[in-house]
Amino acid sequence: MATAWNGAKDTPDSFWNSGHTPTLIAAFLYFDFAFMVWVLLGPLAPEIATTLGLTPAQKGLMVAVPTLAGALLRVVNGLLVDRIGPKRSGAISQIIVIAGLATAWMLGVTSFAGTLALGVVLGFAGASFAIALPLASRWYPPEHQGKAMGLAGMGNSGTVLAALFAPGLAKLFGWNAVLGLACIPLSLVFVAYMAMAKDPPNAPAPKRLGEYLSPLKQGDAWWLMGFYAVTFGGFVGLAASLPIYFTDRFGLSTIHAGYATAACVFAGSLVRPMGGALADKVGGVKTLMAVFVVAAVALAGVASVTTMPAALALFVIAMLALGVGNGSVFQLVPQRFAAEIGVMTGLVGMAGGVGGFYLASSLGLAKQWTGSFAPGFLVFAALALVALAGLVVVKAGWRARWGTAQGVRI
Known part of the structure; x- marks a missing residue:
């Protein structure tokens, strides 16, 4: 055994x-x-x-x-x-x-x-x-x-x-x-x-509910949750919504829409481990900054394209960026919350799911209210830029408070 x-x-x-x-x-x-x-x-x-x-x-x-x-x-x-x-x-x-x-x-x-x-x-x-x-x-x-x-x-x-x-x-x-x-x-x-x-032996003792919520008293937890709401939220929201988009926007059959969606999702899934490795090498903050810029540009571009090949290319680029972002966020989480990694994994993961719910539902609302998916993509692109601005605000403090102290790249 x-x-x-x-x-x-x-x-x-x-x-x-x-x-x-x-x-x-x-x-x-x-x-x-x-x-x-x-x-x-x-x-x-x-x-x-x-x-x-x-x-x-x-x-x-x-x-x-x-x-x-x-x-x-x-x-x-x-x-x-x-x-x-x-x-x-x-x-x-x-x-x-x-x-x-x-x-x-x-x-x-x-x-x-x-x-x-x-x-x-x-x-x-x-x-x-x-x-x-x-x-x-x-x-x-x-x-x-x-x-x-x-x-x-x-x-x-x-x-x-x-x-x-x-x-x-x-x-x-x-x-x-x-x-x-x-x-x-x-x-x-x-x-x-x-x-x-x-089950692994020597499992940690069960935590009280208050212990699960204690990281929420710290601003860094909310920032990390917000960043993951954009990266994983974008990934899973697009994974759920792209079949609808491809059939409604370009008249694809459900089977061909599935193939196009699979290509986009595969790209985002494949690079998640690479995102963590890249963040280890150059720093999670630098990696995330690039992620938010690329994702924002790609999703904004989707709002204006008129051809299927262009839309597919931009979605693949967006999913690649978001996949790298998912790995990057989880390179940062254990550096700041090593003692609460289990709790923070759940909280950050929850935030990612909430982001995915917002994106998928907002695309449907945009289509119904305006006749186009474009406003939904533009709003999410704007959220990526908001996340970028937040990262710029916190990066100096993070590097001073817990990056330099641990001798790691963030």
Whole structure:
């Protein structure tokens, strides 16, 4: 039986022997397929909207609700992990999602209210972030934490699976059947998870609720949450909304819109670990400053383009920037809040989900009120510039107070 790190010095090549590889694999699979169903309503949205006669605002809210529910449930899952352990917390969450999807498939989703209720259930999948990462990372020593969290965190690539396969399956079997079909891989992953995952020994003592909220008394926590609301919020908001945008704006079929969305999402997922590495090398603040500039320019550009190739190119650029930003924020978080890293992971992750809810819902409202998605993209581009201004305000203080003191690049 594998044991957690015991304090012995590890070499760079000893990562796979320093923790518990089956648990790491189980955490990745859980996270990957949970993220797949978290954004499932996005690729299905054009078909659902046609069947139920939804307005643009309703479409935007439908794909945004899972993001908001996932954001709020991340805090709940953080509390649950501390009290009953990550393995059991993950098992409960997976059962809720599988049962919810199976019920929706059997009974059918026949109203806008039904899509919102399903969105809340899918929020449990989005909240897997707060379970999968501690499940994997607590098995590994400090020098391997980045690798462990990076490998488990690559599960956000599951959003690509939804964009690639959900539209085609909906065309073959109907969109409601896709809800039932999704239960098949989720059930297989659940079996593998229960067989492979093990709770790490020497788990930290459960925290009181007040301890979870204590970082919110510090301004730095709010700044980091705000920055992640833009980077991850932009990433997941676009992942959920682009199928609607591509079908409405350029008349793409749902299948081709899914392929275009998958290309954008894959770009953002791929560079997240690279963002952390770049931030380690040149500093998280410098990296984020470039991220906000590039994202703002790309999203503002999307508002004015008239061709599909130009829009796709700008979305890929925006997603690359936002993916780098996601890694950069989490390079900064442990440097400022090393003692509260678990709590801050949940709070920052929640803020990212709230940002995604805002972007997805605002695009729907913009389309309904103005007949164009452009105002929604322009407002979010402006928020990226606001984040840039905030970063300029705090960077000198951060470098003086905790960057120089720790001898690290920020």
